[in-house]
Amino acid sequence: MENEELVVGGSIGIARYPHNGKTAEDLIKNADIAMYRAKADGKNTHKVFTPKMLKSVTHRANIERELRRSLAxxxxxxxxxxxxxxxxxxxxxxxxxxxxxxxxxxxxxxxxxxxxxxxxxxxxxxxxxxxxxxxxxxxxxxxxxxxxxxxxxxxxxxxxxxxxxxxxxxxxxxxxxxxxxxxxxxxxxxxxxxxxxxxxxxxxxxxxxxxxxxxxxxxxxxxxxxxxxxxxxxxxxxxxxxxxxxxxxxxxxxxxxxxxxxxxxxxxxxxxxxxxxxxxxxxxxxxxxxxxxxxxxxxxxxxxxxxxxxxxxxxxxxxxxxxx
Known part of the structure; x- marks a missing residue:
C-alpha cells in the first residue's frame, strides 16, 4: 500500500448454531464476545464462545456500571x-x-x-x-x-x-x-x-x-x-x-x-x-x-x-x- 508493506492479523470469535444461539442476533453477539476474548488473550488467535464468557462479560458490565455510579x-x-x-x-x-x-x-x-x-x-x-x-x-x-x-x-x-x-x-x-x-x-x-x-x-x-x-x-x-x-x-x-x-x-x-x-x-x-x-x-x-x-x-x-x-x-x- 503506497510502497509500504502492511502485516495484517486477525482475532476470530466463533459462535455455533444452535449451541450458542438460535437467532442471528444472538449468534453475532456471542461471536463478538468470543472475539474480544481472543483479543484479550493476545490477538491473532480464535476463541469459541462459552457460557462462561457471557457470565464474565455480564459481570464486568455490572461492575463498570456500579463503579460509575459510585463516583457520586x-x-x-x-x-x-x-x-x-x-x-x-x-x-x-x-x-x-x-x-x-x-x-x-x-x-x-x-x-x-x-x-x-x-x-x-x-x-x-x-x-x-x-x-x-x-x-x-x-x-x-x-x-x-x-x-x-x-x-x-x-x-x-x-x-x-x-x-x-x-x-x-x-x-x-x-x-x-x-x-x-x-x-x-x-x-x-x-x-x-x-x-x-x-x-x-x-x-x-x-x-x-x-x-x-x-x-x-x-x-x-x-x-x-x-x-x-x-x-x-x-x-x-x-x-x-x-x-x-x-x-x-x-x-x-x-x-x-x-x-x-x-x-x-x-x-x-x-x-x-x-x-x-x-x-x-x-x-x-x-x-x-x-x-x-x-x-x-x-x-x-x-x-x-x-x-x-x-x-x-x-x-x-x-x-x-x-x-x-
Missing part, C-alpha cells in the same frame, strides 16, 4: 492497611494502604474485580485523587501517636502518573492536612515505567524532590528491573511474593532474594519482602539482611479501626519476636 458517592471506598514490620525487632514501622469498595448491595467488592476496570475507563483518576486525600487525612489523625519514622505507602496507577499532576496533588493535600512528606511513600510497578520512560523519569524526580519516597513494587518480575534501577532514582524496592513463596524449599529463590538484598544494600536502598506467610520465611529473610516484611504471617489488610487497635495492642504487649 466516594464514601463507598475505604483505605485498608497492611502492616510493614521490621524483621529484626518485630516493630510495626508503617503500612501499605489498599483500597476496598464497600458497595451497598454487592458488599465488599474484591480489588481485582474493579481496579482493572477503573484503570481502563480512567475512573481511577477521580478515585485515585480521593484516595490520596484520604491517605493524608488518615496520616494527620495518626501523627500524634506514631513514631517519627512511621510511614504509609500508596500505589499509583499509570493513568495517575501520566495524566494527573501528582506533584501538585500531593503538595495540596499534604499542606491541607499538615502532613510531612516523609510519612508518604509512593509505590510504582515496573510495567508502569514502560509506557513513557522520559515522562516517568521527570515526574519521579519531582516527586522525590518534594520529599516523598518512591519505591519500585513487584521487583524482579519485569523485564528491565536492573536497567530501571540504573535510570530511575528510587528509595527502595519491594521483592515480589513469587520469590518469597518458596524461599525455604527452593535454593534458587533463596539465592535470588539474597542477591537482590545485597544489590539493594550496595545501592543504599531499603528492601521490603512481600507475601510472607510463615515464621520460617520471616526468619530466613531477616538472616539474609532484608529489613522489612509484609504478608499474612503478620496480618492481612484491615480497616483503619482494626489497624489502630493492633498498633495499640502491640505497644502495650510488645510480644512480636523472631528467632534469629
Amino acid at each position: 458517592d466516594l464514601q463507598q471506598f475505604e483505605l485498608w492497611f497492611q502492616p510493614l514490620v521490621c524483621l529484626k525487632t518485630g516493630r510495626i514501622m508503617g503500612a501499605e494502604s489498599l483500597v476496598r469498595w464497600r458497595h451497598p448491595v454487592l458488599g465488599v467488592v474484591p480489588p481485582a474485580d474493579f481496579i482493572p476496570i477503573a484503570e481502563e475507563t480512567a475512573m481511577i483518576l477521580p478515585l485515585g485523587q480521593w484516595l490520596i486525600e484520604r491517605l493524608c487525612f488518615q496520616i494527620q489523625q495518626w501523627m500524634p501517636y506514631f513514631a517519627h519514622d512511621f510511614h504509609v505507602s500508596i500505589n499509583i496507577s499509570s493513568k495517575q502518573l501520566y495524566r494527573q499532576n501528582l506533584v501538585e496533588m500531593f503538595a495540596f493535600y499534604m499542606e491541607k492536612y499538615h502532613v510531612p512528606p516523609r510519612t508518604i511513600r509512593m509505590e510504582i510497578t515496573e510495567s508502569l515505567l514502560l509506557q513513557d520512560e522520559d515522562e516517568a523519569e521527570r515526574t519521579l524526580k519531582e516527586i522525590r524532590a518534594s520529599g516523598i519516597e518512591v519505591w519500585l513494587d513487584d521487583f524482579g518480575t519485569g523485564y528491565s528491573s536492573l536497567s530501571y534501577l540504573r535510570r530511575f532514582t528510587v528509595d527502595g524496592i519491594k521483592i515480589d511474593q513469587s520469590f518469597v513463596r518458596d524461599i525455604i524449599t527452593d535454593s534458587k529463590d533463596q539465592q535470588l532474594v539474597q542477591a537482590m538484598v545485597a544489590m539493594a544494600n550496595n545501592l543504599d536502598l531499603l528492601v521490603v519482602a512481600e507475601g510472607i506467610e510463615t515464621e520460617d520465611q520471616a526468619n530466613t529473610l531477616a538472616q539474609i539482611g532484608c529489613e522489612i516484611g509484609q504478608g499474612y504471617y503478620f496480618d492481612k489488610p484491615m480497616p483503619v479501626d482494626d489497624f489502630v487497635k493492633k498498633l495499640i495492642n502491640e505497644s502495650e504487649s510488645n510480644v512480636i519476636e523472631f528467632k534469629l
Whole structure:
C-alpha cells in the first residue's frame, strides 16, 4: 500500500448454531464476545464462545456500571492497611494502604474485580485523587501517636502518573492536612515505567524532590528491573511474593532474594519482602539482611479501626519476636 508493506492479523470469535444461539442476533453477539476474548488473550488467535464468557462479560458490565455510579458517592471506598514490620525487632514501622469498595448491595467488592476496570475507563483518576486525600487525612489523625519514622505507602496507577499532576496533588493535600512528606511513600510497578520512560523519569524526580519516597513494587518480575534501577532514582524496592513463596524449599529463590538484598544494600536502598506467610520465611529473610516484611504471617489488610487497635495492642504487649 503506497510502497509500504502492511502485516495484517486477525482475532476470530466463533459462535455455533444452535449451541450458542438460535437467532442471528444472538449468534453475532456471542461471536463478538468470543472475539474480544481472543483479543484479550493476545490477538491473532480464535476463541469459541462459552457460557462462561457471557457470565464474565455480564459481570464486568455490572461492575463498570456500579463503579460509575459510585463516583457520586466516594464514601463507598475505604483505605485498608497492611502492616510493614521490621524483621529484626518485630516493630510495626508503617503500612501499605489498599483500597476496598464497600458497595451497598454487592458488599465488599474484591480489588481485582474493579481496579482493572477503573484503570481502563480512567475512573481511577477521580478515585485515585480521593484516595490520596484520604491517605493524608488518615496520616494527620495518626501523627500524634506514631513514631517519627512511621510511614504509609500508596500505589499509583499509570493513568495517575501520566495524566494527573501528582506533584501538585500531593503538595495540596499534604499542606491541607499538615502532613510531612516523609510519612508518604509512593509505590510504582515496573510495567508502569514502560509506557513513557522520559515522562516517568521527570515526574519521579519531582516527586522525590518534594520529599516523598518512591519505591519500585513487584521487583524482579519485569523485564528491565536492573536497567530501571540504573535510570530511575528510587528509595527502595519491594521483592515480589513469587520469590518469597518458596524461599525455604527452593535454593534458587533463596539465592535470588539474597542477591537482590545485597544489590539493594550496595545501592543504599531499603528492601521490603512481600507475601510472607510463615515464621520460617520471616526468619530466613531477616538472616539474609532484608529489613522489612509484609504478608499474612503478620496480618492481612484491615480497616483503619482494626489497624489502630493492633498498633495499640502491640505497644502495650510488645510480644512480636523472631528467632534469629
